[in-house]
Amino acid sequence: MRSEAAWSSLSRGKTASPSQDVDRNGLQPKTEDTSAVALRDIRKAFISRNGQIVEAVANVSLDVRQGEIIAIVGPSGCGKSTLLRILGDLDDEFSGEIVWNQDGANRSNSRLRSATVFQSDSTLPWMTVYQNLQLGLSSLKLDGSTLQGRIDRCLSLVGLSEFRSAYPHELSGGMRQRVAIARALAAEPEVLLMDEPLAALDAQTRLVMQQELARIWSEISSTVFYVTHDIGEALSLADRIVVMTARPGRIKQIITVPFANTSDVMTLRALPEFGELEVHLWRLLADEVGGTLRKGRLSND
Amino acid sequence: MTDIRTRVQPSSTGMLDDMVQHIVARGQRRKAQQILLGVGLPAGLLAIWEISCWVGFVDVRFFPPPSKIIAAMVQLLLNPAESLRLGADILATLQRISFGYGIGAIFGTLTGAFMGIYAPFRFALAPLVYSTFPTPKIAILPLMMVIFGIGDGSKIALVALGVFYMCCINTLSGVLYANPIFNDVSKAFRIPFWTRLTRVILPSALPAIVVGLKLGLGQALILVVSSEFVSSNSGIGRFIWDAWQVLDISRMFLGLVVTCLIGALAVLFGNALERRLIPWAAR
Numbered sequence: 001m002r003s004e005a006a007w008s009s010l011s012r013g014k015t016a017s018p019s020q021d022v023d024r025n026g027l028q029p030k031t032e033d034t035s036a037v038a039l040r041d042i043r044k045a046f047i048s049r050n051g052q053i054v055e056a057v058a059n060v061s062l063d064v065r066q067g068e069i070i071a072i073v074g075p076s077g078c079g080k081s082t083l084l085r086i087l088g089d090l091d092d093e094f095s096g097e098i099v100w101n102q103d104g105a106n107r108s109n110s111r112l113r114s115a116t117v118f119q120s121d122s123t124l125p126w127m128t129v130y131q132n133l134q135l136g137l138s139s140l141k142l143d144g145s146t147l148q149g150r151i152d153r154c155l156s157l158v159g160l161s162e163f164r165s166a167y168p169h170e171l172s173g174g175m176r177q178r179v180a181i182a183r184a185l186a187a188e189p190e191v192l193l194m195d196e197p198l199a200a201l202d203a204q205t206r207l208v209m210q211q212e213l214a215r216i217w218s219e220i221s222s223t224v225f226y227v228t229h230d231i232g233e234a235l236s237l238a239d240r241i242v243v244m245t246a247r248p249g250r251i252k253q254i255i256t257v258p259f260a261n262t263s264d265v266m267t268l269r270a271l272p273e274f275g276e277l278e279v280h281l282w283r284l285l286a287d288e289v290g291g292t293l294r295k296g297r298l299s300n301d
Numbered sequence: 302m303t304d305i306r307t308r309v310q311p312s313s314t315g316m317l318d319d320m321v322q323h324i325v326a327r328g329q330r331r332k333a334q335q336i337l338l339g340v341g342l343p344a345g346l347l348a349i350w351e352i353s354c355w356v357g358f359v360d361v362r363f364f365p366p367p368s369k370i371i372a373a374m375v376q377l378l379l380n381p382a383e384s385l386r387l388g389a390d391i392l393a394t395l396q397r398i399s400f401g402y403g404i405g406a407i408f409g410t411l412t413g414a415f416m417g418i419y420a421p422f423r424f425a426l427a428p429l430v431y432s433t434f435p436t437p438k439i440a441i442l443p444l445m446m447v448i449f450g451i452g453d454g455s456k457i458a459l460v461a462l463g464v465f466y467m468c469c470i471n472t473l474s475g476v477l478y479a480n481p482i483f484n485d486v487s488k489a490f491r492i493p494f495w496t497r498l499t500r501v502i503l504p505s506a507l508p509a510i511v512v513g514l515k516l517g518l519g520q521a522l523i524l525v526v527s528s529e530f531v532s533s534n535s536g537i538g539r540f541i542w543d544a545w546q547v548l549d550i551s552r553m554f555l556g557l558v559v560t561c562l563i564g565a566l567a568v569l570f571g572n573a574l575e576r577r578l579i580p581w582a583a584r
Contacts, residue, residue, distance in 0.1 A: 139493055
């Protein structure tokens, strides 16, 4: 209940756009037809240390719809993180086009276009939890009470209200990652970018956090672009799964996850369809990983 | 077996108390050991020296026994005129260090930070800084005297120069080699430049900046004493040099002890600075 009010500004932004002028009381499909961001023919190459040109991402085109959770899976080195860095303005050396939804209602001084949760610990150790969140909002024009309210909400969303004045070194790895998640949520980004946010956590914490993410996303109905190498995680959390090929990364297949919108990760995992899809995804990936290994063996001979 | 049973208290909190006591006792033992060894080694060395004098291993004209040196020091300090001169010398040295250190630390840290942030600034200055850095700073004293005169100005300038290099180079590497994730966070959240500089870049370089500041303190002391040897009417360096010239060994040792104390003070200052500036660093 509380979090609905919490994200009122976000919902206002959406209802203001004509195509979504409907009440969102759960009967509406979660995914809208409006595009949040579209990638057109994205290519990325870099020059390796020994002077070779390495193509990391090749001809990726993808429409991310508003409110949709997209998971990107692929063998390591397939350019999935590169794609996310391009979307997050962390890398501007690429060819192709990124078309953000220029809907006037979404363009405001109170939200970021995108905000990133990184794989490794990205909290700033010289700042308290509260200050870390504050820093993430420093480019937005918010008055004091709005800012404070937003930070408080996001901290309670990730269950860290008690730790607002703690320094990162006083927290566990999982808690620090939740600080990073809260920091990204507080910016109320139009697209939330997550780069294997749970990869550095231990297996138990990861499972708990998957459940937490499912809950948080269902509360804020945000658009999420989620990079992971964990197939189970992708299936538990995403609406669509984009499977990428080995380097240079191309889109191999896009799978729409057919499960009912349950936010209980454990229930999902027990479904027979879940297992079937998991096997299917494993096969897709195994082809790619196997291919890379074979190629590596050949070049070694 | 029975021993264990008697140590365990009936209630669980009692057991905890027992454990806490053990931990505290162990901490105290370590602390005592630390002090004992830290004081014991210098005291032992002094004792060896003293004994060597008694048995005639060393020439007491150049190495009088510590007991005699200490007695002579006390006598000298009790003499008002002498202790006044020593006080004036200490003051003169401290003054030169503070001015030189302050100037060098501020300019060095700022230059290093800008070199780290703006690549063109770095491309322009790095060759100059790195090629002049290895020069023994005391070799530039004559040049400094040509520019700043033979008074305090040249000594302060020399100290400032030495401190400048330490701070500049350390700050530069601190900015350049800070964890790249902080840079990513700045970009991902589009943090405005000023906020980024003061709240991200400088704090992330702080551990290296503090290393520069601490190394600068040692550098300042070396340069001030050696420049006082060469050209000065005052200062602790002058005090030691005068004593050497009249072969007043006890007096010379007094000067050395005072220099050591200033150095120890500088280390304490550096550590306090470190605790104050980077409280998040592991203790």
